[in-house]
Amino acid sequence: MMSFSGLLQDLSLANAPRRRGEMSNSTIDDRASRASHISRGMSYASTAATSVSISGDISSQLHSGYSHPLARSWQAERQLTKSMLIYPLFISDNDDEEVLIPSLPNQYRRGINKLVPFLEPLVHKGLRSVVLFGVPMKPGTKDALGTSADDPEGPVIQSIRLLRQRFPQLFIVADVCLCEYTSHGHCGILKDDGSLNNQLSVDRISDVAISYARAGAHCVAPSDMNDGRIRAIKLKLIEEGIVHNVTLMSYAAKFSGCLYGPFRDAAGSSPSFGDRRCYQLPPGGRGLARRAIIRDMNEGADIIMVKPASQYLDIISDAKNLAPDLPIAAYQVSGEFAMIHAAAKAGVFDLKAMAFESTEGILRAGATIVISYFVPEFLDWLSN
Ligand SMILES: NCc1[nH]cc(CCC(=O)O)c1CC(=O)O
Ligand SMILES: [Zn+2]
Numbered sequence: 001m002m003s004f005s006g007l008l009q010d011l012s013l014a015n016a017p018r019r020r021g022e023m024s025n026s027t028i029d030d031r032a033s034r035a036s037h038i039s040r041g042m043s044y045a046s047t048a049a050t051s052v053s054i055s056g057d058i059s060s061q062l063h064s065g066y067s068h069p070l071a072r073s074w075q076a077e078r079q080l081t082k083s084m085l086i087y088p089l090f091i092s093d094n095d096d097e098e099v100l101i102p103s104l105p106n107q108y109r110r111g112i113n114k115l116v117p118f119l120e121p122l123v124h125k126g127l128r129s130v131v132l133f134g135v136p137m138k139p140g141t142k143d144a145l146g147t148s149a150d151d152p153e154g155p156v157i158q159s160i161r162l163l164r165q166r167f168p169q170l171f172i173v174a175d176v177c178l179c180e181y182t183s184h185g186h187c188g189i190l191k192d193d194g195s196l197n198n199q200l201s202v203d204r205i206s207d208v209a210i211s212y213a214r215a216g217a218h219c220v221a222p223s224d225m226n227d228g229r230i231r232a233i234k235l236k237l238i239e240e241g242i243v244h245n246v247t248l249m250s251y252a253a254k255f256s257g258c259l260y261g262p263f264r265d266a267a268g269s270s271p272s273f274g275d276r277r278c279y280q281l282p283p284g285g286r287g288l289a290r291r292a293i294i295r296d297m298n299e300g301a302d303i304i305m306v307k308p309a310s311q312y313l314d315i316i317s318d319a320k321n322l323a324p325d326l327p328i329a330a331y332q333v334s335g336e337f338a339m340i341h342a343a344a345k346a347g348v349f350d351l352k353a354m355a356f357e358s359t360e361g362i363l364r365a366g367a368t369i370v371i372s373y374f375v376p377e378f379l380d381w382l383s384n
């Protein structure tokens with residue numbers, strides 16, 4: 001219970017010119033302000049009221065918990081470590097190419113021959129996982145059914161094999177979708193009216209997932225958003241007898257919007273007509289995201305992903321609450337990455353500081369895995 005005079009002192013506390021100094025000076029500042037506060041309290045309050053005010057004063061002290069850098073780090077429930085990171089790679093069927101993606105700063109599309117030399121130093125710095133996106137460039141590779149998605153000679157299956165062999169410790173995630181391989185650029189097989197044929201799409205996507213798993217992917221991650229694909233993939237993995245060592249990561253809450261532009265440049269996967277709003281989630285659809293998360297968990301997902309990340313922190317938090325026993329992944333997508341780069345270039349903030357701050361937000365919301373184009377930088381930044 002706070003007496004009137006206690007309340008008065010609390011008000012005087014709020015108005016007192018405290019905390020003028022930097023945090024490093026806070027010990028001195030604190031002592032001075034506490035002493036002046038107590039003596040001010042004594043001057044117009046009873047002894048009993050003063051004791052109330054002291055306890056109020058004690059509970060108002062927060063700076064004491066984070067005045068030291070190490071103590072600050074203890075305030076975070078989770079801290080970014082290298083093993084939380086997954087790095088996206090774009091692999092084309094042009095074996096020797098290494099081409100900068102203009103809208104995605106410092107990111108390249110690479111042919112399979114450029115993969116190992118590029119990854120070697122990163123693996124040495126502690127890279128633990130990559131997610132592979134195939135980019136067919138050769139004319140005539142795309143068709144209405146996305147036939148080349150699981151071409152055994154295609155870039156994804158070839159690089160799964162190569163990476164398994166060359167980097168036995170690296171955890172290989174294969175993104176599973178058809179949009180990179182379909183002539184129309186949509187994430188499935190279409191009906192005559194241009195909408196997705198859900199059944200045919202799920203059949204095809206689950207076949208592709210099995211091919212990637214058979215080639216050696218540790219994890220398959222369907223990003224297509226067709227209904228029921230998690231169940232279909234899980235059942236086929238069981239049928240094939242490989243369910244026990246293939247992790248199924250669902251892009252469960254994947255929102256449509258304008259943040260995938262640089263990715264589509266990189267992967268050449270823009271739809272040739274229409275958009276993805278009838279299968280990716282509407283940005284305001286928190287309830288839908290919750291339903292998708294619950295559904296995919298019930299269909300057998302091992303990991304739930306939310307994408308994009310920073311604009312959807314509430315969804316990450318929902319995922320953590322709805323699936324408390326599953327790892328939660330967040331994909332800091334191409335548009336988020338490009339935006340941070342552009343702002344840093346314009347002098348809005350320091351790139352490294354913002355890379356960390358954005359990731360801290362993502363972890364704070366509940367993610368335990370972060371997919372990000374900043375991974376090579378983080379491998380350097382986290383070792384210092
Ligand atoms: N299914 C394709 C896919 N898989 C991952 C991304 C986006 C990743 C990024 O923007 O970094 C996309 C693009 C899209 O859905 O259009
Ligand atoms: Zn797609």
Ligand SMILES: [Zn+2]
Nearest residue numbers: 175176177223
């Ligand atoms: Zn995809």
